[in-house]
Amino acid sequence: MKNLCQLLVACLLFATGSSVAQQETPPRLQDLDGKRIAVLTGSSGDFAARKHFPGAQFVDMTTTPDAALAVDMGKVDAFVFDKSVMIGLVAKNPQFHIVEPPIASLDVAVAMSKDNAALQAEIDGVLAALKQEGELQRLYAKWVASAYTTTPEMPGYINAGQSGVLRMGTNALNEPYAFHTHGTLLGLDIELAYLIGQRLDKRIEIMDYNFEALIPALQSKKIDFALASINVTEERKKLIRYSMPYLSNDISALVRVTRPAAVTKSGGVSAWLRGVADSFHSNIILEGRYLLIWAGLKTTVTISVFSTLFGTLLGGVICFMNMSKRRLLNLPARTYIAVLRGTPVLVLLMLIFYVVFASINIDPVLVAIIAFAMNFGAYTAEIFRTGIQGIDKGQMEAAIALGFPRLSAFRHIILPQTINRILPVFKGEFLSLVKMTSIVGYIAVQDLTKASDIIRSRTFDAFFPLVMVAILYFLISWLLLQSLEYLERVTDPKYGRKAGRS
Amino acid sequence: MIKVEHLSKKFGNLTVLKDVSAEIAKGEVISIIGPSGTGKSTFLRCLNLLDQPSGGKIEIDGANLLDPATNVPKLRRKMGMVFQSFNLFAHLSILDNLTLGPIKLLGSLRSEAESKALELLKLVGLAEKVDSFPDELSGGQKQRVAIARCLAMDPEIILFDEPTSALDPTMISEVLAVMRRLTKEGLTMLVVTHEMDFARDVSNRVFYMDEGIIYEQGTPEQIFEQPQREKTRAFIHRIRSVYLRIESPDFDLYAINAEIEQFCEKQILTKKTRQRLLLLVEELLSIYRPRLATTPLELTLGYAEKTGHLELTLESPGDAPYPLDSAMLPDDLGLTIITNLAESIDYHTDTSANRLSLRLVED
Numbered sequence: 039m040k041n042l043c044q045l046l047v048a049c050l051l052f053a054t055g056s057s058v059a060q061q062e063t064p065p066r067l068q069d070l071d072g073k074r075i076a077v078l079t080g081s082s083g084d085f086a087a088r089k090h091f092p093g094a095q096f097v098d099m100t101t102t103p104d105a106a107l108a109v110d111m112g113k114v115d116a117f118v119f120d121k122s123v124m125i126g127l128v129a130k131n132p133q134f135h136i137v138e139p140p141i142a143s144l145d146v147a148v149a150m151s152k153d154n155a156a157l158q159a160e161i162d163g164v165l166a167a168l169k170q171e172g173e174l175q176r177l178y179a180k181w182v183a184s185a186y187t188t189t190p191e192m193p194g195y196i197n198a199g200q201s202g203v204l205r206m207g208t209n210a211l212n213e214p215y216a217f218h219t220h221g222t223l224l225g226l227d228i229e230l231a232y233l234i235g236q237r238l239d240k241r242i243e244i245m246d247y248n249f250e251a252l253i254p255a256l257q258s259k260k261i262d263f264a265l266a267s268i269n270v271t272e273e274r275k276k277l278i279r280y281s282m283p284y285l286s287n288d289i290s291a292l293v294r295v296t297r298p299a300a301v302t303k304s305g306g307v308s309a310w311l312r313g314v315a316d317s318f319h320s321n322i323i324l325e326g327r328y329l330l331i332w333a334g335l336k337t338t339v340t341i342s343v344f345s346t347l348f349g350t351l352l353g354g355v356i357c358f359m360n361m362s363k364r365r366l367l368n369l370p371a372r373t374y375i376a377v378l379r380g381t382p383v384l385v386l387l388m389l390i391f392y393v394v395f396a397s398i399n400i401d402p403v404l405v406a407i408i409a410f411a412m413n414f415g416a417y418t419a420e421i422f423r424t425g426i427q428g429i430d431k432g433q434m435e436a437a438i439a440l441g442f443p444r445l446s447a448f449r450h451i452i453l454p455q456t457i458n459r460i461l462p463v464f465k466g467e468f469l470s471l472v473k474m475t476s477i478v479g480y481i482a483v484q485d486l487t488k489a490s491d492i493i494r495s496r497t498f499d500a501f502f503p504l505v506m507v508a509i510l511y512f513l514i515s516w517l518l519l520q521s522l523e524y525l526e527r528v529t530d531p532k533y534g535r536k537a538g539r540s
Numbered sequence: 541m542i543k544v545e546h547l548s549k550k551f552g553n554l555t556v557l558k559d560v561s562a563e564i565a566k567g568e569v570i571s572i573i574g575p576s577g578t579g580k581s582t583f584l585r586c587l588n589l590l591d592q593p594s595g596g597k598i599e600i601d602g603a604n605l606l607d608p609a610t611n612v613p614k615l616r617r618k619m620g621m622v623f624q625s626f627n628l629f630a631h632l633s634i635l636d637n638l639t640l641g642p643i644k645l646l647g648s649l650r651s652e653a654e655s656k657a658l659e660l661l662k663l664v665g666l667a668e669k670v671d672s673f674p675d676e677l678s679g680g681q682k683q684r685v686a687i688a689r690c691l692a693m694d695p696e697i698i699l700f701d702e703p704t705s706a707l708d709p710t711m712i713s714e715v716l717a718v719m720r721r722l723t724k725e726g727l728t729m730l731v732v733t734h735e736m737d738f739a740r741d742v743s744n745r746v747f748y749m750d751e752g753i754i755y756e757q758g759t760p761e762q763i764f765e766q767p768q769r770e771k772t773r774a775f776i777h778r779i780r781s782v783y784l785r786i787e788s789p790d791f792d793l794y795a796i797n798a799e800i801e802q803f804c805e806k807q808i809l810t811k812k813t814r815q816r817l818l819l820l821v822e823e824l825l826s827i828y829r830p831r832l833a834t835t836p837l838e839l840t841l842g843y844a845e846k847t848g849h850l851e852l853t854l855e856s857p858g859d860a861p862y863p864l865d866s867a868m869l870p871d872d873l874g875l876t877i878i879t880n881l882a883e884s885i886d887y888h889t890d891t892s893a894n895r896l897s898l899r900l901v902e903d
Binding site for chain 2: 430432433435436437438439440441442443446450451454455458531532
């Protein structure tokens with residue numbers, strides 16, 4: 039659903055793209071109260087903006103690219119967020135403007151779970167030393183103050199600490215703090231993390247989460263600390279532990295001063311084609327972004343295929359339990375089906391990752407497979423039941439009267455007829471599963487959708503990555519569907535004869 | 541070969557079989573006849589435990605079917621069943637329908653099973669359909685395949701559950717012909733059927749089932765020529781009846797006439813017969829009217845399809861004098877009409893009830 043909305047926005051953008059550019063005077067800060075303001079849910083900009091503009095109407099968004107797109111499209115009048123992030127945005131997109139002065143200034147610190155005082159002491163020690171040596175100032179100058187146009191280099195840290203591992207969570211849609219180039223993570227937060235690892239002689243493992251998932255990940259010990267330009271606020275202090283601040287960060291409002299959003303200027307088909315070719319280059323070729331897409335594609339296919347396989351097996355078991363006359367078997371099955379079908383799979387995914395496997399270091403792809411298999415199982419159980427009950431009772435009776443034991447009659451007579459009968463519905467359910475997997479970004483899995491989010495966070499091109507991802511989803515679905523259609527053909531009782539067996 | 545003692549079967553509160561006992565010898569062909577809903581099919585389905593009996597005992601070849609230690613699936617292999625709705629396996633070709641059981645259950649080799657299946661298909665006249673699928677066959681062909689499927693398992697007993705009831709009249713004979721042929725093979729056969737000619741011609745014994753029991757049994761001659769009990773007779777002679785209860789002297793004559801007319805229409809009786817019948821009923825009711833103030837009257841009209849006899853019975857509780865005694869009547873007009881219209885008049889009375897039976901004259 040989220041993808042669809044984004045695609046619609048993108049198409050809208052595309053359609054309105056040919057109107058004529060026109061300069062506007064940038065609004066002053068006090069003009070913004072009473073307007074529509076975009077914020078990222080739970081971000082420091084969120085808290086600061088609500089305090090500063092009590093009369094404004096707030097629009098909650100989840101990623102910087104989405105919010106910037108909303109400003110660009112005129113869906114909102116301003117976007118309130120970290121100024122340092124916006125500097126990079128304005129450098130690449132001249133239609134944006136940062137309103138002066140900033141509305142707040144907040145400390146940025148490393149976040150840890152509430153009960154991890156030992157780690158705080160260690161990190162505080164490192165940060166104090168880095169500050170003393172001028173390293174923190176150097177990082178700020180390099181990544182933020184420079185307002186660079188060519189991405190700075192990451193120094194080659196050797197990430198091979200001997201005294202253990204530190205798992206770090208970040209949100210890599212956040213230039214210049216953490217972002218992807220050429221398939222690797224870089225930015226101020228990343229460099230700082232490696233510095234901390236170096237000083238503590240620990241190996242750093244980086245996991246990319248959605249921003250709002252970082253605090254749950256800390257609480258459930260999925261990560262040891264979070265470095266994602268997290269501002270220090272009183273509310274968060276109740277939930278997590280902060281190190282000493284390593285930066286002070288301004289919160290500013292971003293507005294649009296020219297229109298249009300500039301995908302194409304009026305200039306006919308050839309100009310449009312050139313625009314598409316440029317988009318192709320910047321979104322796919324540049325910085326080796328096809329690697330991200332390829333990795334995301336593999337993840338999406340892996341999750342889809344394995345959750346379909348396990349979900350189908352699980353569905354068979356649940357269906358068997360549900361059709362049993364014994365209450366001990368059918369009651370749990372009925373409950374399972376009702377609960378799993380009646381709740382969002384996202385909630386299940388988050389619960390399994392952050393609660394069930396809270397203290398176990400499990401591959402999130404495996405968690406995604408488990409969650410989607412559980413969900414798929416509930417649906418297939420009902421599909422199986424409809425298929426089995428749709429078969430004439432006489433078929434089973436005839437098999438039993440011939441002398442087949444019940445189970446064997448099911449295997450030889452009922453099952454073959456069920457499979458062919460349920461495949462059309464099963465295919466539909468499978469297709470919706472493939473598309474549903476696009477929410478796995480919530481548990482730090484980089485699938486196809488997440489890959490497009492990462493690319494959009496760098497290029498701020500809304501149209502191209504979304505349409506490309508839509509096409510890729512379509513191709514995956516189509517290819518995987520072919521295997522089911524093959525199954526449908528060979529389970530047709532008359533298949534052998536059609537193929538000319540006799 | 542089959543021994544059934546005090547078999548009963550209940551579905552919830554409904555008792556379908558009350559108390560059925562029977563002994564069937566090897567090679568016997570038994571036809572089971574009777575009105576719908578009297579437990580014929582249930583009896584058959586209990587014999588191979590498609591329905592679990594509520595009580596009683598079933599022995600097949602000395603093995604107690606209801607003993608939990610008995611291997612029921614194995615016992616079923618020598619007891620084929622032919623269903624009213626054929627129940628051919630829809631996903632298998634005709635050949636596979638016949639070979640699945642022998643291969644999976646009897647461990648036959650595919651080649652053996654297939655050559656035997658072909659032979660059986662020849663026997664039922666359907667060898668050319670070997671690669672067809674059930675949905676491509678007519679009803680009669682399906683049923684013949686179903687019989688061949690049974691035979692492929694080399695059974696000793698075959699249970700036929702209304703094998704021709706779902707067929708068009710044109711297809712019934714082809715199935716019956718195959719069944720007739722089987723009776724000569726020495727198989728033990730139990731056939732639930734509405735085909736009276738078939739029952740009469742091929743069976744050794746006929747069970748007439750009614751009221752949840754084997755109501756009467758005997759050779760086809762005994763059951764069809766001299767049925768001993770009333771319900772059997774009614775069934776054999778295909779007596780259709782209508783029953784009316786009159787409880788007050790101010791009865792609705794028009795409603796009664798309408799019911800009688802409807803009955804006559806259903807039995808396709810002539811207009812003349814209908815008018816005679818209406819007149820007879822009207823005269824009888826006027827004679828009975830004084831009594832109706834104190835005792836109710838039950839009027840039954842029965843038509844025997846076979847003989848064409850129309851019988852009228854008037855029954856009321858308690859002992860009573862002969863109602864058609866001319867001394868008791870105000871005039872002879874009604875009585876004359878009645879005696880002219882009735883071919884025979886019977887009267888029977890005792891302390892519990894009195895009954896007047898009349899048979900309408902025929903053309």
